[in-house]
Structure formats: C-alpha cells, structure tokens
Amino acid sequence: MSRFPFVKASFPDPALTPRKIRTHLIDVQQRLRDRRAAIHPPQDDTDRADPAEELRLTERAYRRADARAKRLHDDILRRSGLSHPNRDEREKLSVLRDGVGLVRIASEDRADELAAVLHAEMPWMAPATGHAWQAMRRSVREGWPGFRLPPVILDGPPGIGKTRWARRLGGLIGAASMVIDAMGESASFGVTGCQRGWGSARPGRVLELIMTDLTGNPIVVIDELDKAGSARSNRDQSYGLAEGLLPLLEPATAADWTCPYYRLGFDMSFVGWILLTNSLQPLPEPLLGRCTVLRLQAVDLSDLIGFAEREGRARALSDSSIASITEALAAVAPGAATRPSLRTGLRMLDRAADLEHRPMVI
Structure with a gap:
C-alpha cells in the first residue's frame, strides 16, 4: 500500500514545546551572563556583590523568556499550518505525520477478476459494477497512486441491495467503508464536520474514519440522500447535506478541502463517494452535475432466486x-x-438459519 501526503500541514518536533523553548532561552542567557562575569571581573572588593545575586537572572528576564518562547512556538505552528488546532487536537492529528495508505488495484487483470466476482453475486447491479470496473482499470492504466472511484449516484427502488453492493465493493478491493444515513445526520455536519461555535462541534465522520484506518481512499456511502434535510443557523443560513458534499465531489476542490473543525486542508480527492437515492427530483443540479447518475431497476425474480441459492450455500443452510x-x-x-x-x-434466509439453529426442546 503506497503512502500519500493527506494533510496540508507539516508536523514540527513535538519536543519543541513553549516550556522547552523557554528553558533553552534561559540557559543561553545564563551562560552569556556567566561569560560576561568571567571576562569583566570586579576591579576591587568594594565593587564585588554577592556572587549568587550577581549571576542570577532577574524576574524581568524570566518574563521576557516566557514571552519570547510563546512567540517562537506560535511562529513554528503558524509555519507548519497547525496554529488553529489545540494541543490535544494536534496530538490526534499526529497520526497523519507520515501520510496515509491508498488501496491499489494490482493490475487490469485483477480489476477484471474483482468485477466478475461482484457481477456474479449481484448481476442486477450491472450498471454500478460496470462503473466500478472501469474506474479500477483506469486507476491502473493511468498509474494513479491508488484506486479512485468517481462519485456516483445509484438511483433505484428500495430493497434492491444498493447498500449491500457498495459494502461488497469495499470489501473486495480491501478499502475501508462506511454507510451514513442522510436522514439521521444533522445537515452536512455528520459528513463534513462542524465548526466551533456549534454545540455539536466535531470533525466529520469521513475524516475520523481516515484518521482511524489511515487509508485515504475509503468507500463512503450516503444512504437516502434524496430525503436529507438541512439545518439553519441563527443567521438563517442553510447547511444542507447535498450542498456540503459539493466541494468533496469535485476533484480539484476535494484535493484541498478545508475541514471546518480543524481549519486545516486535507486531500480528500481519493475518497470514493456512492450516493443512494430513490428519486433524483429533490437533488440540486450542481450535485447531479458532479456525479455519474446510474438508474437501476428492481431485482428480477430469476436474479432473486439465484441470489437466495448462492447466499444459502454461503451460510451453510441445508x-x-x-x-x-x-x-x-x-x-x-x-x-x-x-x-x-x-x-x-x-x-427468508435469516428465518431459515434461525430455524436450523434453534435449540431442541425436550
């Protein structure tokens, strides 16, 4: 797995704390004072003060060292890009010091194999599988550092396995994946994060997943996007999930996306976005223009029977x-x-498994 510089910041030596800088400054001042005392000794006994008092730094010198240490530390953080996060947050972000991994597709032949497995398991999802297949082949052909799935909207009736397909794609390629229920999120905050000043201020779930798994191209599924609501601030500004996704779906802006919580730039351009809907009508045109829209049909009865047979064998049912x-x-x-x-x-499969494994009643 290749490494990828994910955060738009550098991480200074953690030992360079204000206290360590202050200690160094005081030590330098003390040594300079001692050196001056050795070069210019008192001319007679009447000029000689108490040696301890003579060499001790003044309280003013300590205060100046404190202030200078703070300025130097602030300047280090500002140049590194980490001036906004506090100390605890910088500690959490330090896991990104060496970048993150990117899941790669080994070859175009491997892409063909993965797509064949996915299609055999869920043939009615052929349009979605074809989209992922071409993305896998393209990532190999164009020499990308990792697999990149262009944002896609899977629009179709409920109960056809859109979420299951997305999870299975992540499992086959070895990428982390997560499903976010658009109806259960507070506007876009659960996905993109929430800036300080809101009671629910925190990083977004996608960024948290990347920081936990240290993989920069997870598969992120937004379920029921067409039913997502929006929140309004005290200034009557709307914060909708669809609008919050826009900069993350455009490669150029996703590559330098700013987290509203950390106020740092991150390269989110390799995140694979799969948006699930039952209707396209509520979605804004700018979002539709950033995604490939695939319209899916209900599962044919023959496909459903074939799926039940395969899944039943996989579950070791009789x-x-x-x-x-x-x-x-x-x-x-x-x-x-x-x-x-x-x-x-x-x-039906769950019920059959329960019946086969129920305890014997005597």
Missing part, C-alpha cells in the same frame, strides 16, 4: 431450506402487485 426459499419465491405470480425484493429474500 438443501431443504434453500429449496423451500427458492420454491416460495418462484411461486410468486408474474403479475402480482407486490413483488419480493432483496430484503424479502434476506429475511
């Missing part, structure tokens, strides 16, 4: 349980008003 599930799914009338979804199949 042949009779798998047969019962597939027969129940196959019995659905073609023109039925309500069609089973992937969630229906997963519930």
